[in-house]
Amino acid sequence: MHRLLIIVLFFTALIVVPAQRADACSCALLPVDQMLEMHDAAFIGTLTGVGGPVARGDLGEEAIFTFEVEEWLVGDGEATVDVRSPSSGAACGFEIPIGTTAGIFVWAGPGGWHGGLCSTMAADVLRAGLTPLNVESIDRPAAVVYGGSGKHRIIAIDGSGNVTALLPDDGAEHWVNDISICPGGSHLLENTGETLVVRSLADLSTAATHDV
Numbered sequence: 001m002h003r004l005l006i007i008v009l010f011f012t013a014l015i016v017v018p019a020q021r022a023d024a025c026s027c028a029l030l031p032v033d034q035m036l037e038m039h040d041a042a043f044i045g046t047l048t049g050v051g052g053p054v055a056r057g058d059l060g061e062e063a064i065f066t067f068e069v070e071e072w073l074v075g076d077g078e079a080t081v082d083v084r085s086p087s088s089g090a091a092c093g094f095e096i097p098i099g100t101t102a103g104i105f106v107w108a109g110p111g112g113w114h115g116g117l118c119s120t121m122a123a124d125v126l127r128a129g130l131t132p133l134n135v136e137s138i139d140r141p142a143a144v145v146y147g148g149s150g151k152h153r154i155i156a157i158d159g160s161g162n163v164t165a166l167l168p169d170d171g172a173e174h175w176v177n178d179i180s181i182c183p184g185g186s187h188l189l190e191n192t193g194e195t196l197v198v199r200s201l202a203d204l205s206t207a208a209t210h211d212v
Helices: 032-038 123-130
Strands: 005-008 041-057 060-074 080-086 101-109 112-114 143-149 151-157 163-166 178-181 187-191 195-200 206-211
Touching: 032 101, 032 123, 041 080, 041 123, 060 101, 060 123, 080 101, 101 123, 143 178
Parallel strands: 005 143, 080 112
Antiparallel strands: 041 060, 041 101, 060 080, 101 112, 143 151, 151 163, 178 187, 187 195, 195 206
8 A cells, every 4th residue: 555645835925024023024935937937047156255335236235246157947047147236135135155056037127137135045946947848647546635725736746756647727626725635545536625636647638527
């Protein structure tokens, strides 16, 4: 009998404290595709230096963060790029130690590229978000991953980390209260609070729905 590992992930909306409150910053990264829609370019690079403050922006004093670019994933810029950002992490400025490699989303603005704490992502996460998933066929996965904020996705993964099934994004918002799977079972039960959806673990297709 297989034991299924259920991992539940929740992604919240991007939240930035208003400019007049520069003593705190709260943000959570959106999925890669949504981050790309909000920014003009994205690269993976290593922070090599910080200069400034150089100016005063909406969120306080700004500094220049210099990155050695390993790869431009969206856009086509120089091998070395300067990004303007608030000097303080409390004002949503970069919080990256010098020498750290990270995925950086930037937007074009006065003085060049701009970014910060809420536009920083682990390099491997950014790469994975740009790589199409290789969906394989399998009778029963080793893990089921759920994530979403309004629009939810369910991904089934085998013991080697390969994606075995991917619930398509139908564009609609579905709030899921919980997902249940019996060990060794062939189906999962998805509870939205209004509807119970029974899905096949093999391909995550809908086997039955019941209003509650």
